[in-house]
Amino acid sequence: MQPSPQRIMDLACAFYDSSVLFAANDLGVFAALSKSGPADLQALSSGLSCDQRGLRLVLDAAVALGLLEKSGGLYSNAPEAAIFLTPGSPADLSNAIRYNRDVYPAWGRLAELARTGKPAERPEIHLGEDPARTRAFVLAMHGRALGIGRALVPFLNLSGREKLLDIGGGPGTYSVLMAKANPGLSSTVLDLPAVAAVAEELIAAEGMADRVRTLPGDYHETPFPACDAVTILGVLHQESPSSIASILARAHESLAPGGVIHIMDMMTDASHTAPKFSAMFAVNMALTTQNGWVFSDAELHSWLSGAGFSDISIRPLPPPMPHWLASAKKG
Secondary structure, three states, rough: OOOOOOHHHHHHHHHHHHHHHHHHHHHHHHHHHHHHHOHHHHHHHHOOOHHHHHHHHEEEEEEEEEEEEEOOEEEEHHHHHHHHHHOOOOOOOOHHHHHHHHHHHHOHHHHHHHHHHOOOOOHHHHOOOOHHHHHHHHHHHHHHHHHHHHHHHHHHOOOOOOEEEEHHHHHHHHHHHHHHHOOEEEEEEEEEEHHHHHHHHHHHHHHHOOEEEEEEEEOOOOOOOOEEEEEEEOOOOHHHHHHHHHHHHHHHHEEEEEEEEEEOOOOOOOOOOOOHHHHHHHHHHHHOOOOOOHHHHHHHHHHHHHHHHEOOOOOEEEOOOOEEEEEEEOO
């Protein structure tokens, strides 16, 4: 069979699809249709304050992608959009994908990363320097964590644990979900002050401020409080190998004897080329953080063992989650 250029062209045009998704989401198309039901172009353009021609192009492209359906001139949400892109749905991802939208410009500078070894965007922008970007980032992480956390928490054995340290816990979403699933558990969310400020709002909105508190600080420097459980969920992919080893050693020191640690992250095989999504995510993290990458399961096992942990297990989480989960104990 002769080689075909089709796959190359599909790759070159892949951003068309994501751009339509981001635009429809930002315009509020899915939210509007979830409230109104099937609607025509005139009603949608009026309700969304959009130009009819411009909006029609976006709507028809969304139909072509299977995000919307069109019948008799009426648009409606396709089943996937109704479940995953409408605010209020238990599986809503409409806030979560705004993170992907925000890092989209950085991907256009990928060659610059290869030439300089430096991120295309300074991470300080979304970690406190720009209040609007920081808030948008934390809310996007909250949206992602809601979806991931509901699938993850049943795999975390925190039975009988009382004091949890959630290192780099961001919006506090994972801590809230873990505390709700374990009534005897209280959690401390350690993250940067600007991030922790937004987290406090989200935690209070869930009525969990009495059991989930924030510890504003830098987890590279802030002393870890004594605890009997540690979680590091989606954090270590932005750290260098030496930093990961240091964080794990300090986590081991903070744990009571018999304490547990759970680490969720993207991981690859020893070649760092598979799974595909993990290899692509490594690029994303390098574009947006100083030391971003994705490590292998074998590398994490070595760091945990070197920090003094035992009973180490590392396994992929069930599809469609692309993450791996590591668990270990302090002897």
